[in-house]
Amino acid sequence: MFDDDYDLLRRCLKKEVAAEYQLYHRFAPKMNGICLRYGGNEREAEDILQNGFVHLFSHLNQFKFEGSLECWIERIFLNAAINYYKKNLKFRQYVDLSHIEEDVSIHEDALSAISQDELLAIIQSLPVGYRTIFNMYVIENYQHNEIASLLGISEGTSKSQLFRAKAMVKRMLKERETYYKIG
Template sequence: MDEQQLLKDCLKGDVHAQKRLYEKYARKMFGVCLRYAGDQPMAEDFMQEGFIRVFANLKNYRMEGSFEGWIRRIMINTSLEILRKKDIFRYASPLDNDFQVSDQAEEGEDVPDTDALVRLIQAMPAGFRAVFNLYVVENCSHKEIGQMLGISEGTSKSQYARARAWLQKRLKG
């Protein structure tokens, strides 16, 4: 069954089609949610809420562009909204002018395996983790991140710099 037919069946309320759609994307979307969550149960909550929104808004998908990308955006926005409600940026402060951020890895620096890196990113404080993922993985600018999270561009830069420092400290230790 092609994706468009699957979507049409979902829109008609076919629960079997909805289950197939969920099963088709759940694993990938769990990975997306896991990047923003501190642990697996939180990621499961993000994903469950995200799929509720996917099915509630399926009528708004125009059958143009990547459906997977559309779902992914919902999962990211849902995760960020839940994190915002938890007020993860309450104590965030803008970057000091003398603190420089470098995106370049130092020559000869060991790179950890992917699983270890994912675990470290999950262990980051929520504000660091959200900004880090948006900047590094989603390629958002600090201005965009600020708008998405309701923080200043400077606070986004600060959170990213602190996330990098936090991560580097644990990678070296």
């Protein structure tokens, strides 16, 4: 089932440049998609992507040729994103959420009309801590205890940060909805 990937990896382990190039081009778009969600902008996403691939190519020999290569690579890039989060914690921004209403409702039609690019822009505009937890919980389906363990925070912090992240997202969606209604 994974024979092609395994063959490709074996060739990479033999330092075949063509195979390394092939491996990069096979997984770069998907990993870039992940990095764009975890980075604050395209430049930051590039940094995460770069670090992820450096780690990947220097630890190829750690793959045990069991299970999916893609899942293993995804985990590497998630770790790269987590490292990015930890590195940037000291720069986390203060967000005033005092005026946010908890029960902001977004109209279903407005939600379905929103494009992927707009959603990405919303995620990228979140502070790094909110963004990381929002990605891990909402998109990657991690539980709070797993997030807490991976990020080195408490479950409570994970929950509160997710709540705040969601609140910010709702506010931005509402702003957009209002903008289009006015328009």
